[in-house]
Amino acid sequence: MSDHxxxxxxxxxxxxxxxxxxxMTLSFIGCSSTAGIEGSMSATTEQGGQTVYSKQVVINNxxxxxxxxxxxxxxDFVGNLLRAQVSLVNKDNDTINFQxxxxxxxxSGREIDPDTDAWTxxxxxxxxxxxxxxVAPNPNAKExxxxxxxxxxx
Amino acid sequence: MxxxxxxxxGLSIVIVAGCATSVKYEDAxxxxxxxxxxxxxxxxxxxxxxxxxxxxxxxxxxxxNERRPVMFVNTIKNKTLEHIDTESITDxxxxxxxxSGKFRFVDMTKVDAVEKQFEFQSESGVVNKATTATFxxxxxxxxxLYGNFSSIVKKAEDVQDIYYKFTLxxxxxxxxxxxxxxxxxIRKTSERSxxxx
Numbered sequence: 001m002s003d004h005x006x007x008x009x010x011x012x013x014x015x016x017x018x019x020x021x022x023x024m025t026l027s028f029i030g031c032s033s034t035a036g037i038e039g040s041m042s043a044t045t046e047q048g049g050q051t052v053y054s055k056q057v058v059i060n061n062x063x064x065x066x067x068x069x070x071x072x073x074x075x076d077f078v079g080n081l082l083r084a085q086v087s088l089v090n091k092d093n094d095t096i097n098f099q100x101x102x103x104x105x106x107x108s109g110r111e112i113d114p115d116t117d118a119w120t121x122x123x124x125x126x127x128x129x130x131x132x133x134x135v136a137p138n139p140n141a142k143e144x145x146x147x148x149x150x151x152x153x154x
Numbered sequence: 155m156x157x158x159x160x161x162x163x164g165l166s167i168v169i170v171a172g173c174a175t176s177v178k179y180e181d182a183x184x185x186x187x188x189x190x191x192x193x194x195x196x197x198x199x200x201x202x203x204x205x206x207x208x209x210x211x212x213x214x215x216x217x218x219n220e221r222r223p224v225m226f227v228n229t230i231k232n233k234t235l236e237h238i239d240t241e242s243i244t245d246x247x248x249x250x251x252x253x254s255g256k257f258r259f260v261d262m263t264k265v266d267a268v269e270k271q272f273e274f275q276s277e278s279g280v281v282n283k284a285t286t287a288t289f290x291x292x293x294x295x296x297x298x299l300y301g302n303f304s305s306i307v308k309k310a311e312d313v314q315d316i317y318y319k320f321t322l323x324x325x326x327x328x329x330x331x332x333x334x335x336x337x338x339x340i341r342k343t344s345e346r347s348x349x350x351x
Contacts (some may be wrong), residue, residue: 079215081254100183118198120184135206138254151185
């Protein structure tokens with residue numbers, strides 16, 4: 001094999017490696033996680049008639065949680081409908097497009113009309129804070145959960 | 155080198171095989187951005203915003219705490235440039251309001267069918283008289299729900315911007331007062347990418 005041929009072979013080999021890397025990179029682009037952040041809050045009425053609220057935040061997507069933080073969760077009753085407010089802040093300087101949905105639960109823990117609330121797209125500009133609000137579908141709701149996910153096609 | 159060639163060929167076949175037509179069920183509540191045309195996510199956002207706003211408006215909360223008023227849905231005027239089934243939007247709004255237990259509805263689109271059923275029950279001789287529905291017992295609606303749906307479309311060479319505005323009003327029939335109104339605005343843009351040319 002002449003020097004010229006060897007040089008060409010090496011060159012061709014590098015192209016194959018480059019092609020494989022590009023092909024694999026293209027294959028994996030768009031595979032963002034469908035897991036997100038979940039915040040839940042329940043309102044329990046104690047014997048004295050006092051309402052006690054408990055909150056919980058579960059992070060299933062560390063990458064998303066680095067950008068979006070649940071700052072506060074509040075709930076009150078409008079008439080007898082539970083109203084939820086979740087305050088978020090964008091910790092990043094860039095705009096974040098994400099989606100959220102509320103789920104509503106009775107005091108017994110039974111979910112009300114599962115899968116009826118739709119995912120709602122939201123834009124959060126750099127360092128912006130925003131409140132997301134939801135109203136329970138009926139007066140039986142005593143607990144809510146908010147699910148936040150990246151905005152992807154999945 | 156031959157091994158690498160086979161690997162590249164194999165990988166290419168696997169990727170190309172994914173281009174075959176396949177059918178799968180999708181989440182009906184997921185965010186849909188196929189085109190900028192009116193879609194399911196727009197409908198769901200409009201319904202959520204309108205119903206949440208209506209049911210939490212203080213004067214309405216006061217009325218619905220005491221009783222379940224009766225309303226009917228008039229048409230939503232489609233002033234957009236698209237063909238949009240606005241009855242589908244009002245159907246969803248009505249369903250969500252009914253399921254809240256705060257209002258009751260009468261359906262003006264079914265008046266003819268109800269009349270025919272009354273005629274059948276009273277005049278056909280087939281129905282047991284003891285079980286026939288009494289004529290003239292329908293409850294009159296107290297409120298009317300109506301609205302407009304409009305859009306502004308702007309196009310540049312590679313960019314399209316659509317702005318939708320959905321307005322809904324609740325009128326008290328006896329007094330003609332609009333007791334509640336709200337709007338939902340939606341903006342969508344599409345941009346043709348370099349590779350999409």
